[in-house]
Amino acid sequence: VQLIHDAGVHEQQRTTRRFLLLRKPVVAGDDEKAAKLVPSRTFRITYTIDFQHPLISDQSYGLVVSERSFQKEIARARTFGFKRDVEKLHAAGLARGGSLDNAVVL
Numbered sequence: 001v002q003l004i005h006d007a008g009v010h011e012q013q014r015t016t017r018r019f020l021l022l023r024k025p026v027v028a029g030d031d032e033k034a035a036k037l038v039p040s041r042t043f044r045i046t047y048t049i050d051f052q053h054p055l056i057s058d059q060s061y062g063l064v065v066s067e068r069s070f071q072k073e074i075a076r077a078r079t080f081g082f083k084r085d086v087e088k089l090h091a092a093g094l095a096r097g098g099s100l101d102n103a104v105v106l
Contacts, residue, residue, distance in 0.1 A: 001075040053082065055106055080104040 022039045029035055043065040050058035063069055081098075083105050089095035 001071055005071070051082075053106055078104065080106060082106050 022037055024039065026037045027034060044062070045065060046060070046062035048058065048060040063073055065074075081103060086095065086098065086100075086103075086105055089098075
């Protein structure tokens with residue numbers, strides 16, 4: 001993160017940008033997962049997840065995203081996985097750089 005910060009921000013050439021303006025909440029998903037987008041004047045992320053695992057169970061987190069909060073709360077975050085998923089990924093020829101020696105696996 002520090003190297004990216006040291007490189008600095010450079011304004012890009014002006015181009016036409018396409019974006020969506022959310023006027024009302026939008027929900028998509030099924031019985032197992034869902035996403036909800038809600039109009040806001042800030043870039044706010046809130047999530048709740050249930051891993052159904054005895055070590056981590058369900059969790060919730062919320063954050064108004066800014067340069068500072070990204071550096072402090074998100075950039076240093078690391079992922080983890082479940083042994084059952086690692087075995088499936090390896091069997092499918094995926095996650096070849098990941099192993100029990102270099103990843104947090106539950």
